[in-house]
Amino acid sequence: RQAPVLAECSAAGAVDAARAAVFWRHTASAVVFSLGLFLPTALYPIVLVEKLHATNGWIGALAMLGGLAGVICSSPWARMAVRSGNRTVLVASGAALALVPLGAGAAPNVLAYIPVSLAAGALMPGVGLGLFQCLLDVAPAGRQTQYTAMYSMIVNGAAAGGPVLGTLLLSVLGLTFTFALSAVLILAGSLLLRAADPRAAPVPLP
Numbered sequence: 001r002q003a004p005v006l007a008e009c010s011a012a013g014a015v016d017a018a019r020a021a022v023f024w025r026h027t028a029s030a031v032v033f034s035l036g037l038f039l040p041t042a043l044y045p046i047v048l049v050e051k052l053h054a055t056n057g058w059i060g061a062l063a064m065l066g067g068l069a070g071v072i073c074s075s076p077w078a079r080m081a082v083r084s085g086n087r088t089v090l091v092a093s094g095a096a097l098a099l100v101p102l103g104a105g106a107a108p109n110v111l112a113y114i115p116v117s118l119a120a121g122a123l124m125p126g127v128g129l130g131l132f133q134c135l136l137d138v139a140p141a142g143r144q145t146q147y148t149a150m151y152s153m154i155v156n157g158a159a160a161g162g163p164v165l166g167t168l169l170l171s172v173l174g175l176t177f178t179f180a181l182s183a184v185l186i187l188a189g190s191l192l193l194r195a196a197d198p199r200a201a202p203v204p205l206p
Contacts, residue, residue: 022198023138027151029192030131031158033094036185037127038162040101040178043170047104047113051175054110062113066121077126086137087197090130093123094190098183105179138198 048054048062081089096119103116139147169178 019138019140019198022196023140023147023151026134026138026193026196027154029189029196030151030155031189032185032192033189034155034158035162035165036182036187036189037097038159039166039169039182039185040104042163042167043175043178044104046170047107047175048110052107052110052113054113058110062110062117065114066117069118069121070125073122074125074129077129080126081129081133086130086133087194089126090134091190091194093126093130094193095187097123097127098186098190101179101182101186105176134193138196 045059048059054062077089077093080092100116100120100123103119104113107113107116135148135151136144139151166178166182169181
């Protein structure tokens with residue numbers, strides 16, 4: 001009678017270990033992605049003001065366009081998540097975001113910056129939805145609160161450090177390199193998040 005109990009405990013332990021491993025892979029991938037996403041945050045205003053000579057009105061208009069794009073695109077991302085899965089939404093929107101720092105760095109004038117603002121606004125709801133839902137998918141059952149807190153602390157730390165690192169890189173290596181590194185990290189993080197799918201775990205997860 002002890003053998004079935006031991007086997008059940010062993011199986012439960014294997015599932016818990018597998019889910020914890022998937023969680024940490026997801027978290028590490030999100031750190032790479034978030035670092036790339038927030039690396040150029042402090043550089044966008046610099047580009048608008050110093051390179052493109054945008055007026056206050058233009059800066060406000062670009063922010064408004066990005067916000068409107070986010071509002072409009074939130075529902076389509078949600079429908080895509082229902083149809084294709086949360087991780088598909090996360091990877092699709094995240095990988096496409098790699099074009100935003102490249103576009104910002106390449107924009108020759110304020111008008112050319114409009115697609116950058118629209119793209120960022122349209123894609124961020126997909127990233128936010130995907131990151132949150134995928135976190136719930138990989139957090140060990142019964143301990144989601146603790147694991148969510150750990151995830152938030154680690155990923156928010158990377159997000160907070162990104163702009164600082166970005167400004168340091170700007171002063172040492174220049175705008176083009178910093179934007180390119182941001183795009184590489186965003187794309188790499190998206191691919192790592194795709195690989196962190198719990199369905200690929202060696203032990204089937206409930």
